[in-house]
Amino acid sequence: MADVETALDWDYVIVGSGAGGGVLAARLAEEGMRVFLIEAGSDPQQAERMPDDYEVPAFHAFACENPALAWNFHVRHYGDEARQARDPKYRPGQGVLYPRAGALGGCTVHNAMIFMPPHDGDWDEIARLTGDVSWRAQNMRRYAQRIEDCGHRPLWRLLRHIGLDPTGHGWSGWLRTEKSMPLSVLRDDGLVRLLIGSAGSFTRKLPTPLLSAWRWVRGGLGDPNARRLRGGSFEGLCYTPLSTSQHRRAGVRERLREVARRHPERLHIELDALATRVLFDAHGAASGVEYRKGAQLYRAHAAPNGAPGERREVHAQREVILCGGAFNTPQLLMLSGIGPVRELMAHGIETRVDLPGVGRNLQDRYEVALTHRMRRPWEVLQGARWSRGDALWQRWQDLRGGMYGSNGATLGVVSRSSQAATAEPDLFCMALLAQFEGYFPGFSKLISGHDDRLSWAILKGRTRNRAGTVRLRSADPLDMPLINFHHFEEGSPGSEEDLRALVEAIRSVRGLTGPLIESGWIEEELQPGAAVQGDEALAQFVRDTAWGHHASCTCPIGPREEGGVLDSTLSVHGVARLRVVDASAFPHIPGFFVAAAIFMLAEKAADMVLAAARGVPASSP
Numbered sequence: 001m002a003d004v005e006t007a008l009d010w011d012y013v014i015v016g017s018g019a020g021g022g023v024l025a026a027r028l029a030e031e032g033m034r035v036f037l038i039e040a041g042s043d044p045q046q047a048e049r050m051p052d053d054y055e056v057p058a059f060h061a062f063a064c065e066n067p068a069l070a071w072n073f074h075v076r077h078y079g080d081e082a083r084q085a086r087d088p089k090y091r092p093g094q095g096v097l098y099p100r101a102g103a104l105g106g107c108t109v110h111n112a113m114i115f116m117p118p119h120d121g122d123w124d125e126i127a128r129l130t131g132d133v134s135w136r137a138q139n140m141r142r143y144a145q146r147i148e149d150c151g152h153r154p155l156w157r158l159l160r161h162i163g164l165d166p167t168g169h170g171w172s173g174w175l176r177t178e179k180s181m182p183l184s185v186l187r188d189d190g191l192v193r194l195l196i197g198s199a200g201s202f203t204r205k206l207p208t209p210l211l212s213a214w215r216w217v218r219g220g221l222g223d224p225n226a227r228r229l230r231g232g233s234f235e236g237l238c239y240t241p242l243s244t245s246q247h248r249r250a251g252v253r254e255r256l257r258e259v260a261r262r263h264p265e266r267l268h269i270e271l272d273a274l275a276t277r278v279l280f281d282a283h284g285a286a287s288g289v290e291y292r293k294g295a296q297l298y299r300a301h302a303a304p305n306g307a308p309g310e311r312r313e314v315h316a317q318r319e320v321i322l323c324g325g326a327f328n329t330p331q332l333l334m335l336s337g338i339g340p341v342r343e344l345m346a347h348g349i350e351t352r353v354d355l356p357g358v359g360r361n362l363q364d365r366y367e368v369a370l371t372h373r374m375r376r377p378w379e380v381l382q383g384a385r386w387s388r389g390d391a392l393w394q395r396w397q398d399l400r401g402g403m404y405g406s407n408g409a410t411l412g413v414v415s416r417s418s419q420a421a422t423a424e425p426d427l428f429c430m431a432l433l434a435q436f437e438g439y440f441p442g443f444s445k446l447i448s449g450h451d452d453r454l455s456w457a458i459l460k461g462r463t464r465n466r467a468g469t470v471r472l473r474s475a476d477p478l479d480m481p482l483i484n485f486h487h488f489e490e491g492s493p494g495s496e497e498d499l500r501a502l503v504e505a506i507r508s509v510r511g512l513t514g515p516l517i518e519s520g521w522i523e524e525e526l527q528p529g530a531a532v533q534g535d536e537a538l539a540q541f542v543r544d545t546a547w548g549h550h551a552s553c554t555c556p557i558g559p560r561e562e563g564g565v566l567d568s569t570l571s572v573h574g575v576a577r578l579r580v581v582d583a584s585a586f587p588h589i590p591g592f593f594v595a596a597a598i599f600m601l602a603e604k605a606a607d608m609v610l611a612a613a614r615g616v617p618a619s620s621p
Contacts, residue, residue, distance in 0.1 A: 009034065009036070010034050010035065010036040010268075010314065010315070010316050010317065011028075011033040011034045011035065011316065011317050011318045011319075011613070012025075012028055012033060012034075012035050012036070012316055012318055012319050012320075012321060012609070013035075013036045013038065013288055013289050013314050013315070013316040013319075013320050013321070014036070014037050014038065014321045014323055015038045015275040015289060015320075015321070015322050015323060015324055015332065016038070016039065016106060016275075016322070016323035016324040016325065016328070016329075016582065017038075017104050017105060017252070017256060017269065017323075018101075018105060018106020018107055018108055018252060018323065018325065018582070018598075019106060019107065019108055019252060019582070019583075019594075019595050019598035019599055019602065020323035020325075020582035020583070020598050020601065020602045021037065021106070021321070021323025021581065021582065021602075022037075022104075022105060022108070022252035022253070022255060022256050022323075022602075023147075023252060023255065023599050023602035023603060023606075024321065024323065024581050024602040024605055024606050025037045025256065025267060026255050026256055026259040026267070027602070027603060027606035028606055028609065028610070029259050029260075029263050029266040029267035030263065031606070031610055033266065033318075033610075033613070034265070034266050034267075035266060035267050035268070036268050036270065036314050036316070037256070037267065037268065037269045037270065038270050038273045038275050038289060038291055038314070039103075039104055039106075039269065039270065039271050039272075039273060040102050040273060040274040040275070040297070040298055041069070041101070041102030041103040041104065041271065041272070042068075042103060042271045042272050042295060043104040043253070043271060044068035044069065044103065047066070047067075047068035048066075048067075048068070049062065049066055049387070049388075050066070050068060052387075052388050052393070053066045053069070053110075054069070054109055054110075054249060054253075055249050056248075056249075056393070056396060056404050057113060057242065057244055057247060057248070057249055057404065057405055057406055057407045058386075058392075058396075058403055058404040058405070058407065058408060059386065059404075060110055060111065060112050060113065060407055061434075061443065061447050062386065062448075063101075063109060063110035064099040064101075064110045064439070064443075064444065065099070065441075065442070065443070065444050066110075067302035067303055068103070069101050069102065069103045069109055069110055070099060070100075070101065070102070070110075070301070070302040071099070071100040071101060071102040071298065071300035071301060071302075072097060072099065072100075072300055072301075072302055073097075073098040073099075073100055073300055073327060073480055073483065074091070074094045074095030074096065074098065074480075074483075075095050075096055075098045075483040075484065075485060076095050076096070076483065076484040076485070077484075077485050077486075077487045077546070077547075078484075078486065078487060078490055079484060079486065079490055080490070083489075083490075083543075086543070086544045087544055087545060088440075088544075088545070089437075089438050089439065089440040089545070091441070095483075096438075096439070096440070096547065097439040097440050097441060097443070098439065098483070098549065098551070099439055099549070100300065100325070100327070102298065102300070102301055103253075104253050104256065104269065104271060105251065105252045105253035105256070106252065106325070107325070108243075108251045108252045108253065108595065109249075109253060111595060112242075112407045112409075112593075113242040113243045113244055113249060113251070113407055114180075114240050114241070114242060114243075114407070114409075114593045114595070115148070115175070115177050115225070115241045115242060115243045115593075115595065115596050116224055116225060116240070116241065116591060116592055116593045116596055117141075117144045117225060117591065117596045117597065117600060118590035118591025118592075118596070118597045119233045119424040119425075119590070119591055120137035120233070121137075121233075121422055121423070121424045122137075122424075122586075122588070122590035122591060122597070123135055123136060123139075123590075124136055124137050125587070125588060126557060126568075126586075126587065129557065129558055129587060130557060130558075130568035131568075132568035134568075134604075135568065135604075140600055140604065143599075143600040143603040143604055144168075144170060144225075144599075144600055145169070145170035145173070146170060146173055146603055147170060147173045147174065147175050147596075147599050147600065147603060148169060148170030148171075148173045148175055148177055149170065149171060149172060149173045149174070149175060149177065150167075150169035150170060150171055150177050151176055151177060151178045151245075152177060152178050152179045152223070152239075152241055153167055153169060153223065153226075156169070157171060166226075166227060167223070167226045167227055168225075168226060168227030169226070174255050175243050175250070175251060175255075175599070176243065176244065176245035176250055177242065177243055177244075178241065178242055178244050178245070178246075178247065179242070180239055180240040180241065180242045180406050180407055180409045180410075181239065181403075181406045181409070181410055187379070187380075188378055188379040188380040190374060190375075190376065190378060190379065191378060191379070191380060191410065191433070193516070193521055194410065194411070194454070194516065194521070195410065195411055197512075197515055197516050197519075197521070198411055198431065198512045198513075198516075199237055199411070201511060201512045201514075201515055202236075202237055202413060203237075205511065222236070222237050222239050222412075223238070223239070223241070224238040224239075224240075224241070224412070224414060225241055232423070233414075233424050233425055234414055234425070235415055235416060235425050236414060236415075237411065237412070237413055238412040239409075239412065240409045240412050240430060242406075242407060243595075244405070246400045247396065247401075247404075247405030247406070248400065248405075256269060270291075270314075272293060272294055272295045272296075272297075273291045273293055273312070274291055274292045274294075274297045274298050274477065274478070275290070275291045275322075275332055275477075276290050276291055276292055276311075276332075276335065277289070277290045277332065277335050277336045277477065278290075278320055278322075278332065278333070278338075278578065279313060279315070279320075280575075283576070284352070284575065284576070285575070285576035285577045285578075286316075286575060286576065286577045286578035287315055287316065287320070287577070288313055288314055288315035288316055288320065289313070289314055289320060290311065290312070290313050291311075291312055291313075291314070292308065292309030292310065292312070292477070292478075293309055293310040293311075293312050294309035294310060297478055298478055298480075299479055299480055300480045304478075308478070318577065318609075318613060319577045319578065319579060319609065319612075320577060320579075321578075321579045321580070321581055321605075321609070322578070322579070322580045322581075322582070323580070323581050323582045323602075324582065325582050325583055326362065326470070326551035326552050326553065326554045326582070326583045326584045327470055327480075327481060327483060327551060327554075328481075329554070329555055329580055329582055329584045330358050330470045330481070330554045330555055330584060331359075331470065331472065331477075331481045332477075333355075333358050333359075333555065333565075333572070333580075334347075334349065334358060334359060334472050335349065335472070335475065335477050336352065337350050337351055337353070338352055338353045338355055338358060338572065338574075338575060339354075339355055339356075339358035339359060340354070340355070340356045340359070340360075341354040341356075343359070343471060343472060346472075347472050347475040348475055349475055352575075353572075353573070353574040353575055355560070355572070355573060355574065356563060357555070357556060357558070357560070357563035357564055357565045358554070358555060358565055359469055359470040359471055359481075359554050359555075360469055360554065360563060361466050361468070361553045361554060361556050361563060361587075362467075362468025362469055362470055362483070362484075362485060362551065362552075362553060362554050363463060363465065363466060363468060363551075363552050363553040363588065363589040364463070364468070364485055364548030364549075364550055364551050364552065364589065365459050365460055365461055365463055365548050365550050365589065365592070366459075366460040366487070366498060366502055366542070366546045366547075366548060367438070367457060367458065367459050367460070367546060367547050367548055367549070368457075368458050368502060368506070368541070368542055368546050368547075369437050369438065369455050369456065369457050369458065369527065370455065370458070370506065370509055370510070370513070370525060370527060370528070371435050371436070371437060371454070371455045371525070371526045371527040372453065372455070372456075372513065372517075372522045372523070372524065372525050372526060373452055373453060373454075373522070373523045373524050373526055374452045374453065374454055374521065374522060374523060375452075375520055375521055375522070375523050376452065377451040377452040378403075378433055378451055378452065380402065380403045380433070381403060381433065381451040382451070384403070384404075384448075384451060385448075386447070392404045403433065408432045408433050408434050408436075408447075409430045409431070409432055410430075410431045410432070410433060411430065411431045412428060412429065412430040412431075413427075413429045413430070413508075413512075414427070414428055414592075415427045415429075415505075415508065417500075417501035417504050417505065418500075418501075418504060419497040419498070419500050419501040419504065420462065420501070421462060421464065421494065421497070422462060424462060425461070426460060426461045426462040426501060427458065427459070427460060427461065427501065427504075427505045427508075428458075428459040428461060428592040429456055429458050429459070429505060429508070430456070430457050430459075431454060431455070431456055432454070432455040432457055434446070434447040434450075434453055434455060435447065435449075435450050435455055435526075436455045436457060437455070437527060437545070438545065438547040439547060439549065453526075454513075454522065456509045456512075456513065458505045458506065458509060459592055460498055460501055460502050460505070461589075461591065461592045462588075462589075463498050463589065464491075464492055464493070464495060464497065464498055465485070465486070465487065465491035465492050465494070465498065466491075466492045466553075467485075467486040467490060467491040467492045468483075468484060468486055468491075468554075469483070469484055469486070470482070470483050470554050471483075483551075485548070487543070487546060488542075488543055488546075489543075499539055499542060499543070500539075502539075502542045502546070503535055503538045503539050503542065506528075506538050506541075506542075507538075510525075513525070527545075528541040528545075550583070550589065550593070550594040551583065552583040552584065552586050552589045552590075552594060553583070553584060553586050553587060553588065553589055554584040555572075555580045555584040555585055556584070556585065556586065556587040557570070557585055557586070557587050558587050560573045565580070566579070566580055566585055569608050569612070570585055570601075570605055570608065579605065579609070581601060581602055581605040582598060582601075583598055585601060586601075
C-alpha cells in the first residue's frame with residue numbers, strides 16, 4: 001500500500017528540479033500556488049569534494065564525475081557497431097558516457113554555466129508551427145529580462161536609471177550573470193598573446209577589418225547577448241556570459257532554496273524521490289504521481305543502492321507537470337502508458353494514449369575539439385591542484401579572483417557556415433585552457449593532469465538531424481532508457497551539410513592557431529594532429545569523435561499527426577492536466593547553449609499555467 005499525500009494539499013506536482021522544473025516551481029510558489037516538487041537526487045553539499053565541485057566554476061568537469069551528483073547515462077551515436085567502435089570514447093557493452101546530474105537543481109549543478117538565450121528565429125519558428133503568436137521572439141525576450149540580473153555591463157547598469165538602455169539585458173532577475181574570465185587573469189603573457197593573436201587573425205580575414213572592429217566596439221565589446229542595433233543575431237568575437245555571482249556558481253538550486261525559505265507552506269521539495277508513473281483519475285486526466293522514496297535508486301546513479309525504494313503517491317488539484325529532461329520525461333510518459341503503442345506493448349504496458357512522437361526526434365549539437373600543447377604552462381594555472389586549499393582555490397575563496405572563477409573559456413567566436421540552413425549563425429567555437437576531448441570515464445583527469453593545454457571546442461548549432469530515439473529498456477522505472485542519436489549517415493537528410501560545416505569550422509580554427517604554432521607559442525596540435533589535413537580525413541575525424549551534451553526535443557511541440565507530443569501551451573495531446581516543461585519540449589534544438597532557452601520556456605510556462613488557473617486565455621492564435 002502506497003503512502004499517499006492528501007489530494008487537497010497541492011495545486012501542482014512537478015517532477016524534476018532542474019532548469020525547467022526548478023524555475024517553474026519557484027515562480028508558481030511565488031504567485032501563491034502550492035507546489036510539490038519531486039527530485040530523484042539529494043542536495044549533497046557535505047559529500048566529498050563538495051560544495052567546491054558545485055560552487056567553484058573551474059571545477060564543473062569534476063562536478064560531472066562527482067559520485068554525489070552524477071547520473072551516468074551511456075548512449076550510442078550509431079546503430080552500426082563497427083561504426084560506433086571507431087569512437088575512442090565508446091565502451092563496448094555500455095556506450096558513450098553522457099553525464100547528467102541527479103541533485104537539487106538538476107543539470108544546472110554541473111553544467112558550464114554559459115547563459116546565452118537562443119536566436120530569435122528559434123522562437124519565431126515555434127510561433128509559425130503552432131500559430132500561437134505568444135511564442136514570437138519579441139514576446140519571449142521579456143522572459144530573458146525577467147530571469148537575468150546582468151553584472152557584466154556596469155556602465156549600462158547605471159545609465160538604465162536615467163532611461164538609457166539599448167542592451168536588452170535584464171537587471172533585476174533571479175539569475176546573476178558575469179563575464180567568464182576575471183580580469184585578474186590577464187597578467188598571463190601567454191594568455192594575452194592567445195587572445196590578441198586569435199583576435200588579430202580573425203579580424204584580418206574580414207572584408208572590412210576596421211569597420212568591423214568599430215561595429216564590434218559599438219555593439220557591446222563582444223557581449224553576445226546584447227540587442228543588435230541593426231537587428232539579427234550576434235556574429236564575431238565574444239566572451240561567454242556565465243550564471244555566476246561574484247564568480248561562484250549560482251542558479252536554480254539557490255532560487256529554489258530561497259523561495260522555499262520565504263514560502264515554506266507553498267513549496268515542498270521532496271528529495272530522494274524517483275517518479276515512476278503518472279496517475280490518472282476516472283476521466284483519464286492526470287491526477288498525481290507515483291514515486292519511490294529512497295536515495296540513489298535510479299541505475300544511472302554512480303553508485304545505485306540496489307533497493308526498490310518505498311512506494312508513495314502524491315496528488316494534484318490542478319496539474320501534473322513533467323520536467324525530467326530529454327531522457328527521463330519520455331521514459332516516464334511511456335511507463336505511464338503514453339507513447340508509441342508498439343513500444344508500450346513490447347514491454348507489457350497498457351496503452352493509455354498512442355502518441356508516436358514520444359521518445360522520437362531526439363536532437364543534440366555536434367561537438368568536436370582541437371587540442372594543443374603550449375610551449376610553456378599557463379601562468380594563471382601555476383600551483384593548481386584542482387582541489388580545496390591550493391593557491392588558486394585560496395585566491396578564489398578570498399578574492400573571487402583567478403582562473404578558478406572561470407569555467408575555462410577565454411574567447412568565443414560565433415559565425416555562420418556556408419552550409420547553414422537559415423540566416424542565423426550555426427557555429428560557436430571557444431578557446432579553453434584545458435584538454436577537453438569529450439566525455440568518457442575519467443575525462444576530468446585530462447583537465448587536472450595538464451597545465452599547458454589549449455582546446456578549441458567547436459559546437460555545431462542548428463543541426464538538421466532528427467533521427468535520434470529514446471526507447472524503454474524495460475518496464476522497470478529504475479532502469480535507464482536506450483538512447484541512440486544516429487549521427488550523420490544514420491541521421492536525417494541534411495546531416496552531410498552539418499558534417500561539411502564542422503570541417504569548415506576546423507579549418508577556421510586552424511586559421512586562428514596557425515600563426516601561434518608558427519611563432520612557437522603553441523608547440524603542437526595534439527588532436528586531430530597535423531597529419532590530418534584533407535576534407536575527407538577531417539570528416540572522418542568528426543564522425544569518429546563528435547559528441548554532444550544538450551539532448552533535446554523528445555516530446556516536441558507540434559501537431560499530433562506530425563509527431564508532435566505537446567500543443568502550444570505545453571499540454572500533452574490527449575491528456576488533460578498534464579504538461580511537459582523541459583528541453584524535450586522544443587521541436588528543434590534552440591541556440592547554442594540550451595540552459596537559457598529552458599529557463600525562458602519555464603518562465604513562459606508559469607504564465608500559461610497561471611492563466612489557465614485563473615481562467616484567462618494563455619495564447620493568441
